Amino acid sequence: MTRPEPTPDSLHLLAIGAHPDDCELFAGGMLAALCAAGWRVAALDLTRGEAASRGTPEERAAEARRAASILGLRERVTLDLGDAGLENTAETRGAVVEALRRLRPRAVVTHHPDDRHPDHVRAHHLAREACFYASVGRFPAEGERLASPPALFYFFGNPHRPEIHADFIVPLDEALHERKRQAIAAYASQFHNPDYAGPPTLISSRGYAEAMDARARWFGLSVGAPYGEPYALDQPPAIADPLAQLLGMKRVEKQAR
Ligand SMILES: [Zn+2]
Numbered sequence: 001m002t003r004p005e006p007t008p009d010s011l012h013l014l015a016i017g018a019h020p021d022d023c024e025l026f027a028g029g030m031l032a033a034l035c036a037a038g039w040r041v042a043a044l045d046l047t048r049g050e051a052a053s054r055g056t057p058e059e060r061a062a063e064a065r066r067a068a069s070i071l072g073l074r075e076r077v078t079l080d081l082g083d084a085g086l087e088n089t090a091e092t093r094g095a096v097v098e099a100l101r102r103l104r105p106r107a108v109v110t111h112h113p114d115d116r117h118p119d120h121v122r123a124h125h126l127a128r129e130a131c132f133y134a135s136v137g138r139f140p141a142e143g144e145r146l147a148s149p150p151a152l153f154y155f156f157g158n159p160h161r162p163e164i165h166a167d168f169i170v171p172l173d174e175a176l177h178e179r180k181r182q183a184i185a186a187y188a189s190q191f192h193n194p195d196y197a198g199p200p201t202l203i204s205s206r207g208y209a210e211a212m213d214a215r216a217r218w219f220g221l222s223v224g225a226p227y228g229e230p231y232a233l234d235q236p237p238a239i240a241d242p243l244a245q246l247l248g249m250k251r252v253e254k255q256a257r
Contacts, residue, residue, distance in 0.1 A: 019052070104146060192206050
């Protein structure tokens with residue numbers, strides 16, 4: 001595999017989530033896999049999660065640091081752009097462009113726009129637009145412009161309708177899925193945890209944990225792996241030789257034969 005050489009200390013991939021825990025919950029397996037393979041990967045949380053029903057921002061910051069170290073992330077940056085009121089404005093675009101110009105990712109993964117949480121939808125549009133403006137020379141934000149917008153793709157959160165149309169699936173073996181589980185469990189205040197006293201929420205229910213595991217099993221099954229994570233591309237890829245590409249996209253179980 002050839003890897004594009006980034007400029008010194010730049011990132012290969014930046015995962016952008018609305019709240020601390022989104023990147024782990026929806027893309028944790030892929031992030032663990034890429035970190036283990038040696039890619040430079042980091043996470044950017046747009047808000048501190050201060051509006052959540054459970055956990056304080058301080059608790060969540062400590063949980064996010066621990067989850068980042070479990071996944072092997074190079075860096076985690078948490079902005080303070082307003083949980084439960086995240087907006088796509090000149091000011092918030094400026095803040096995200098500044099972060100992109102400092103971190104200089106070659107690719108960005110963020111929320112798919114179909115999601116029941118309004119912050120996730122807004123995070124999608126904010127991140128997508130900031131990726132574009134980060135390469136515009138006279139956009140009013142600190143930092144040197146990116147030579148070109150990062151390659152964009154999307155993870156799936158909790159869609160309004162329970163439908164996920166994946167463009168590709170990242171297969172996960174037991175070890176990678178377990179690392180994702182541990183990164184999610186680091187958010188002791190947010191997800192299913194009988195030891196944490198807090199009001200019940202959808203994402204802290206046992207059913208939610210089981211549903212997310214079942215979703216990973218379902219997408220894994222469709223590519224012949226124990227688990228899997230679905231992703232969508234921002235644009236159709238340019239494929240010069242479709243046959244070579246398709247033959248290289250054999251499912252995991254066929255590759256193993
Ligand atoms: Zn979220």
